Amino acid sequence: MATLLIVEDDALLLDALTGQLQQLDFSVCTASSVAEATTVLQSQAVDGIILDLGLPGADGMELLTWARTHIAGLPVLILTARDGIDDRIHGLNAGADDYITKPFNMQELQARLQAMLRRARQPAFTQSSSASGGPSTTIGSLQIDHGHRNAVLGGEPLELTQREWELLELLVNRCGEVVTRDDVLAAWRAGPPEPGQAAAAPLNSNALEVYVHRLRRKLDASNLVIRNIRGLGYMLAKPAE
Template sequence: MATILIVEDDALLLDALTGQLKQLDYGVSTASSVAQAMALLQAQAVDGIILDLGLPGADGMELLVWARARITGLPVLILTARDGVDDRVLGLNAGADDYITKPFNMQELQARLQAMLRRARQPAFTQASSAAGVASTTIGPLVLDHASHAAALNGDLLELTQREWELLELLAHRCGEVVTRDDVLAAWRASPPEPGQTAAPLNSNALEVYVHRLRKKLDASPLNIRNIRGLGYMLAKP
């Protein structure tokens, strides 16, 4: 069972979040200030943080920087009323794994939290299938050979670039589940660049291009890469 630290000074919201996460079988610890959160993190281990920024005494960003310097790989989701683009960029650049603004949808928060924790457990998705000893994956007419990084559709080999293969492998590995944009971008950044593409930007715009290419290559099949609004993509089971 994963344990989440909620750092929030709004007592009503803190109670609501605590109740929701406990219903989902998370362990929950709480703090209402940066000082309390720091003391708790020094005393016990947690698997992730939901962090408000507008806290009494010290800004939540101080806790983010402090935690990043001391606890390697601890996932942090910022939940704040600060909805400016500059605030988002600042939070993500400081090391937050995700950023949600208030008011928010509880189901979206739950999905993003689950995705964040999943990424923390799977830092490099390209090793997932081989590490599990899986030689190939079959989804309807699609067959992926993980050893050779090759995919065939209806028996015909697909021409895939390295990034297209990595994206397809992740979607297939989690077929029927939402794969967030951050999942893909983080894994791409952890893998070697494509030949001749050492300076290629890895961002949401690039991801849209690769998704469009894969969709075209899967056109002749019942497989569908769905766009899950606000979250990411999902390879729907045929």
């Protein structure tokens, strides 16, 4: 049975979430502030966090930063009313594994929680340090160095454009989960234009299809598959153990 920490200051929502997750066989502990949540995390082990951002006293992002510093690999799902693209990008770039905005669908929350927890238990997916000391991720035969923004597949360097790298990193960071088209396009728009590409070059679903096709071809020699999830986006399937 997985244990979840819910960090939420709305008492009614906290009670409702707790009850529904317990019915789904989760063990639940709760906190209504960053200070309370930190105390819980220092006193007991949990398998994942559902984190609100608008908390009294200190912002939920402070807890995310603390958790990323003190508890390696702990899955965090942000559940918040902050629905701006910049907020979502900031939360994911700060280390959240997923981001859902309120109001939300309980079935979707359940599905995303289970996907997040499965990914955290996936033995083929490991996070470590690269030879240069920076953060790296290995999944199957692919290793990516986040600090130097490069990738190695089967011991051979992968030649990637800036957009291909950003797409690959996003898919790897959320391996086994759906990455929506909007997620990719938002990440692209938040960064600088690709070298040699005009700043006004369109970033749309058609352009995304082209980059997904190119990235699939570059991963052909591996056991990594980028799946189309109809009507939603894409998912990097977990390699067979």
